[in-house]
Amino acid sequence: MKKILIVDDEPNIVMTLEYTFKKNNFEVFIARDGQEALDILKNQLPDIIILDVMMPMVDGFATLEQIKKDKRLNHCKVIFLSAKNKEKDIEKGLALGANLYVVKPFSIKKLVEQVNELIQ
């Protein structure tokens, strides 16, 4: 069973993601900001992380920087999920080492496909 970590501060969005990935046989972990995510990652090694950018405390970019420092998480794929859709934001996200940058609003069906593709 693949593990997925969803990091977003919008509970209603998280709710839909949690439902969808559970249904697709993922073990789902949820964090409401970057700090919470890093705390979870101390104990868990998910296969994929879905990361919002604009969050309180530690934002998505900073979180990914931390993740990249952790060698245990080398195999871990990262998808940014953000309402920030400017070119420079997307470039920055990818440059930090994210595998994918998905702009909000997004299609859940397509996101699941993309996640599966990444994992295989």
Place this chain on the structure above:
Amino acid sequence: MSSIGLLAILGIYLSILFYIAYWAEKRSHSKWTNNPYIYTFSLAVYCTAWTYYGSIGVAANSGLSYLPIYLGPVLIVPTWMIILKKIIRISRVNKISSIADFISLRYGNSRFLGALVTMICVFGIVPYISLQLKSISDTFHIVTKTQSSSNIFTDTTTYVCLVLALFASYYGTRYVDASEKRRGIVTAVAIESILKLVFFIIIGIYVTYFVYDGFGDIYTKAAVLENFDKKNSVGDVTSGINWFFLCVLSMFAIFLLPRQFHTAIVENNKEAHIKTAIWLFPLYLLLFNIFVFPIAWGGNILFEGKGHNSDTYSLLIPQFFDNNFLTVLVFLGGFSAAISMIIVSSIALATMLSNNLLIPYGFIGSLENTSQEKNSKRIVISRKIGIFSLIILAYAIYRIFILDYSLVSIGLVSFVVIAQLAPAFFGALFWRRGSNLGAIIGMIIGFLICFYTLLLPYAIGITNSSNTFVQEGPWGIELLKPFQLFGLNYLDPIPHAVFWSLFFNVICYMAISVSFKGNYRERNYAEMFVDIDKYITNHEDAFVWKGTAYISDIKKVLERFLGEERTRRALTIFNLKYNIDKKITTADARFIKFAENLLTGHIGTASAKILISSVIKEDKISLTEVLRILEESKENIIVNKKLTETSNELQKISEQLKNANQELVNKDIQKDEFLDTVTHELRTPITAIRAASEILHDDDDIPEEVRKQFLQNIISESDRLNRLIDKILDLEKFETGKQKIYLSRNNISRTIKKTLESLNQLIKNKKITLEFDDVNKEIKAFYDEERIVQVMHNLLSNAIKFCSETDGKISIQIIENIDNVEVRIHNNGKGIMKEDFEAIFDKFYQSRNQNVKKPIGSGLGLAICKQIIEHHKGTIWAEDNVTDGATFIFTLPNYNTTEK
């Protein structure tokens, strides 16, 4: 009196003068040396030994003829306010140090013209200096009752001249920059002017009241002498014309004599000094002339027919009565008059010789590549040698040629020669068309005629050869007789020469100037000279120049003459004056003119131009282009003047503009940020709605419970979207001023109560304790109730939201101040960081920076509150109590204030 005794007295007298010069030099800025009286008395260098002794001689021999020499200046002096001021201004801005510089600069900075003026001055003035030496020598021998020795080495006066020459060359060249002021010399000259006048008046009083019984007595006794009436009336038209020409001649002389140019213009410290000179100088001349007549006729009564030189009556009379003291006093007065003239003239001539002849024609090559100290030393030494040799040359001329001529005749010849500068000089001030070629040809022709009609006959007269040349004309041609040229036979030799030389001089000057256009540089300087008042503050602007030049090249040239320190200072001043960036490497016209000016004082205008030209590359400009540029720069200067006048205001405005611009930029950035945030805030609920809808649409086996939750989410996110849009529109209305505030009298506690009603459920749900003591107090203020409800709702919602979870407490206080009502809302939840006090009122601040879990809010609430309160002319702020929750306070102008 013995020679030794007189020499001793002279020695003491000279040392006192030395000391005065030395003292004044040290106090060059004190008011003792720098005042209008010193200036005016220094102008009296005009009155030389020729005045002191010679006018008595003329009065004794030919009556009133001595007067025009003083009448001319007295007549022209009132125009000084305009003309002299103009000359002073031109000279000051261009750093002009001599009349040769002045004339040659006007005619396109012409090297040849400068040299020509110098030559004419040397020709005119050196014999004049000889004349002064002659007077010293003659009077010395009279006082000591010795005969002048034909061997110059045994003649004591030779040594007197030598000492004089050394004194002049030492004190005349203290500065390399010839346009610098020499306070020492000027003060000494002014003192001498006072002394010679006082001594002359003393001898005048002595003769009038002690030798005779007043003016009346002299008149009665003299009236019986031969020719008395004829000498003392103006007589017929012919002598009237003679008089007229002599007046004109002396009018010119007061401007053109190098010593007058030097004292009146180069040494002028303040234009305002002219005001004093205008009345004091004519008064001085008048005082000098009061006793000429009594002394002359007193002398005639005593000595008529005894073969004495009437020039020396003022010495002979006291001597006749054995009054040694007065004799020496008069001698010292004459000596003062002579040495003032000698020193000032020789300084002026030496400056011209070095700056307009020696340096530009030859010397300049050797100055180009040596160090500043060496250059300065060379220039100074060349001037010292110049002064010394001029005086010695004058002495030689005196010994060889004019031992026997009367003082006045040589003096007038000198005036006529100098008068040849007049057309070009006065043309320079008032006539734009005057050209270099016209000035040169005019001057040469004038000088040649002068030479033919005066110098040549006098020279022949001196050598005592046959006088047929004068009597019958060359080769017997009557029309060419030097004293009656072209048959003009009713003028005396001097007026005759004045008439013809100036006649042809002016004709040539004007005709050539009109027929042949000068080059653009002449026209450029013509504009600058004629319109000096327009260019006085920014004259560099008026200089037209095109081409390529580098500041570094020019700087190197400047450093060779001014030294590094002074060059650097000058450049800083220039950059400040024209607000030029230090980093600019290319020189413009203004800089080139500025650099030329800096050098002009040291080496003269012509050499300055040559040196600067050697390091720059000039492009040709056509005359029409120059006129166009000048027209533009004139306009620029007018604009500049206005700009300077309102410069403070402008600076203020530009400051405001800068601020406004910065504000605009900030606003723009804020707007972008705002849009960014708004889109983010709008997308977030849409994302949630979309995701939930998609699942509901695709997933048929969704559990009922989840389906309901998702539908609920869709509803709440839609509400959120709607609220957000409402608030954005609200805020936009306030910010653009479209939102109207409807003010009316209201009771603030009632309004708060009303707001609390809609929030009661929330407060109860969170089990928050509410403290509101003033609930029934009537506190009236003037406001739009609906809007203040909005503010209160917002602040209270926040308070509820941030209240501590367990033991929530909110307190509301209303405080009545003198001019406002203050409402304080406090909650005991998490405090606000001090650095956030202002920022929390910014749009979307919370969603970006709040370190708590995201509460449901738009991030616009406080921004809207701020707008509302500010529209009521109140203030809203947060207060510092981090340990103990957060307090928001707003004020509203109270009832009384608003009523007013």
